[in-house]
Amino acid sequence: MARFGQREGAEGAAGESRKARGSGRGGRDRPSRGPGGALGWPSGNLAFLLFSLVALTVPLYLTNSYYLSILAFFAIRLMPTIGLNLLLGQAGQISLGHAAFIGLGAYGSAVLTTRWGLDPWPAMFLAAVLSALVAVVIGVPALRLEGHYLAMATLGFGEIVLILLIQLKGLTGGTDGVVGIPPLTLGGWSLTDPRLFHVVVWSAALIMLRMALNLPRTRTGRALIALHRTEIAAASLGIDVAFHKLQVFVVSAVFASIAGSFLAHYVMFISPEGFGVTLSVLLVAGAVIGGLGSVWGAVWGAGLMVLLPEVLARYNEDYTLLAFGLLVIVVMIFLPEGLAGAPARLLGLRRTPHIVGSRTQAEPVEERGSECRS
Amino acid sequence: MPVLRVEGVTRRFGGVTAVKEVSFQVHEAQIKAVIGPNGAGKTTLFNLVSAIDRPDEGRVLFRNPLRSGDAQIDLARTSPHQASRAGIGRTFQHSQIFEALSVLDNVKVGRHAHGRAGLLSAFLTLPRQRREEAEAEEAARQALQRAGLGDRAETEADSLPLGERHLLEIARALATEPGLLLLDEPAAGLNNEETERLAETVRRIRDDGVTVLLVEHDMGFVMEVSDEVVVLDYGEKIAEGSPLMIRSNPEVIRAYLGEDYLAEEVPR
Numbered sequence: 001m002a003r004f005g006q007r008e009g010a011e012g013a014a015g016e017s018r019k020a021r022g023s024g025r026g027g028r029d030r031p032s033r034g035p036g037g038a039l040g041w042p043s044g045n046l047a048f049l050l051f052s053l054v055a056l057t058v059p060l061y062l063t064n065s066y067y068l069s070i071l072a073f074f075a076i077r078l079m080p081t082i083g084l085n086l087l088l089g090q091a092g093q094i095s096l097g098h099a100a101f102i103g104l105g106a107y108g109s110a111v112l113t114t115r116w117g118l119d120p121w122p123a124m125f126l127a128a129v130l131s132a133l134v135a136v137v138i139g140v141p142a143l144r145l146e147g148h149y150l151a152m153a154t155l156g157f158g159e160i161v162l163i164l165l166i167q168l169k170g171l172t173g174g175t176d177g178v179v180g181i182p183p184l185t186l187g188g189w190s191l192t193d194p195r196l197f198h199v200v201v202w203s204a205a206l207i208m209l210r211m212a213l214n215l216p217r218t219r220t221g222r223a224l225i226a227l228h229r230t231e232i233a234a235a236s237l238g239i240d241v242a243f244h245k246l247q248v249f250v251v252s253a254v255f256a257s258i259a260g261s262f263l264a265h266y267v268m269f270i271s272p273e274g275f276g277v278t279l280s281v282l283l284v285a286g287a288v289i290g291g292l293g294s295v296w297g298a299v300w301g302a303g304l305m306v307l308l309p310e311v312l313a314r315y316n317e318d319y320t321l322l323a324f325g326l327l328v329i330v331v332m333i334f335l336p337e338g339l340a341g342a343p344a345r346l347l348g349l350r351r352t353p354h355i356v357g358s359r360t361q362a363e364p365v366e367e368r369g370s371e372c373r374s
Numbered sequence: 375m376p377v378l379r380v381e382g383v384t385r386r387f388g389g390v391t392a393v394k395e396v397s398f399q400v401h402e403a404q405i406k407a408v409i410g411p412n413g414a415g416k417t418t419l420f421n422l423v424s425a426i427d428r429p430d431e432g433r434v435l436f437r438n439p440l441r442s443g444d445a446q447i448d449l450a451r452t453s454p455h456q457a458s459r460a461g462i463g464r465t466f467q468h469s470q471i472f473e474a475l476s477v478l479d480n481v482k483v484g485r486h487a488h489g490r491a492g493l494l495s496a497f498l499t500l501p502r503q504r505r506e507e508a509e510a511e512e513a514a515r516q517a518l519q520r521a522g523l524g525d526r527a528e529t530e531a532d533s534l535p536l537g538e539r540h541l542l543e544i545a546r547a548l549a550t551e552p553g554l555l556l557l558d559e560p561a562a563g564l565n566n567e568e569t570e571r572l573a574e575t576v577r578r579i580r581d582d583g584v585t586v587l588l589v590e591h592d593m594g595f596v597m598e599v600s601d602e603v604v605v606l607d608y609g610e611k612i613a614e615g616s617p618l619m620i621r622s623n624p625e626v627i628r629a630y631l632g633e634d635y636l637a638e639e640v641p642r
Binding site for chain 1: 453455458459466472483485486489492497503506507510546549550
């Protein structure tokens with residue numbers, strides 16, 4: 001299986017004996033820390049509450065519609081990144097076709113509202129159901145097999161969806177896309193007001209974030225972490241590996257689909273070119289750069305994906321991809337826990353002398369870093 | 375009625391017959407050891423018994439003695455997770471613990487089949503989720519106690535020394551509440567002290583009523599803990615009996631223990 005993010009156990013006897021020795025030398029009994037733990041952000045409710053508070057109250061003091069739109073895109077990008085963070089970080093499965101699920105959500109909403117006259121919310125729901133069904137159809141065969149079959153299957157699936165979006169002109173408008181998509185409404189209020197839309201889209205993203213943060217310390221979350229490490233051991237403990245892989249894949253597809261629907265109703269116009277493999281790869285890169293060891297990595301990754309192109313003076317997709325490629329390399333080398341791991345790492349290094357000081361001065365900083373990447 | 379019945383089992387890989395027409399039984403609350411030189415087919419046999427692999431011929435039948443209502447099942451038609459749910463727990467030759475989790479959380483994974491809270495409960499932290507989590511923690515701590523790791527619950531799994539990693543795998547398997555516990559080379563790489571602790575643990579587990587089938591290289595350990603021993607050589611069973619009988623069986627000595635084994639005093 002493709003394994004990303006989680007610290008990998010040393011495979012083979014050499015690694016094992018080295019570890020055994022390492023632990024023999026000075027009681028490294030640290031308090032337990034789950035995978036949702038304090039990587040970057042203090043885990044748990046406080047960090048989430050603070051983040052939610054800031055995210056939801058931004059429109060009170062930020063009225064610049066350009067900045068608000070960036071934040072809206074941040075929330076929309078956060079949703080699929082959370083899904084990929086779960087899929088890749090916890091279950092260890094790669095999808096290279098998640099842009100297609102965003103596309104299914106966007107086009108599902110667009111077509112259902114403009115052609116068939118549905119209201120936006122039911123359209124969003126139906127599009128998500130459709131995405132879930134499609135995910136099951138792809139996932140059932142691909143996830144039964146061990147290896148990179150899901151990556152291959154989703155890569156092909158992404159291309160097929162893109163071609164269908166372009167070729168099914170009667171339904172999707174071909175390369176012209178769909179125009180005149182109605183905005184979301186809430187209790188009679190149209191969400192064309194960017195501040196209102198901000199609160200709604202961030203509420204949705206925060207709900208997904210909260211759900212994902214809840215996962216690692218549950219039966220299902222531990223099952224994913226277990227099968228990520230070794231499918232055989234997981235199965236020998238009674239875990240239905242294929243089912244759990246499929247389940248998290250479907251969830252990640254639904255999160256992506258909902259993001260697509262929000263996107264369609266926000267910009268009110270969609271065309272196929274944005275939903276290609278470039279976006280799929282960017283999403284995976286963003287999830288990895290943000291960090292897969294913690295769900296908060298999705299926040300870092302999504303933020304970077306949205307902000308970096310804005311910072312690169314002129315939006316140019318080629319530069320963006322180049323920058324992300326370089327970032328993946330740099331992060332993999334220097335920050336294996338991703339950006340979410342950076343504060344903890346910096347903090348850890350700063351704190352180390354105090355901890356180690358009580359033991360010996362001889363073997364300071366190196367220990368923590370080395371064991372994280374064994 | 376035996377817990378495990380291996381009946382005329384053959385498993386071939388290409389032209390190699392890894393296990394050939396092997397039959398034996400394991401009885402309730404017994405510690406049975408499978409020994410044999412490298413390549414004798416021990417691990418293949420183990421994978422057949424834990425339903426990871428299927429025999430080409432023969433049957434592997436299991437009946438969980440701790441759940442009297444359960445029917446006998448054919449492990450050739452069972453998937454690994456179903457075998458676990460039916461009451462077969464196992465450990466692995468190469469440590470397969472979940473390094474990213476604490477010791478306690480490793481063992482909680484073993485409670486998986488005893489919980490029913492799904493993804494929705496997990497996402498929304500429903501009351502069922504909280505209740506099951508508390509139950510899982512309680513049961514996991516008990517399993518750690520039984521494996522003699524009660525004081526290590528909060529430790530990170532990857533900081534355990536090798537001996538305790540093996541005990542953690544045992545605790546994790548015990549958490550599934552198995553009727554039959556399979557131990558794949560549990561003493562490999564352990565020092566004398568750790569092996570002694572392991573032997574005590576395995577005997578204690580047997581005394582609790584769990585049937586144990588183990589594969590092992592460490593002769594001293596096998597002779598000390600086993601009630602019965604099966605000897606494999608080139609995939610075939612060449613002997614079966616009490617440790618004492620095995621130790622004095624000339625064919626076993628030739629095939630495995632070495633001619634000089636009898637000359638020296640049996641360790642421990």
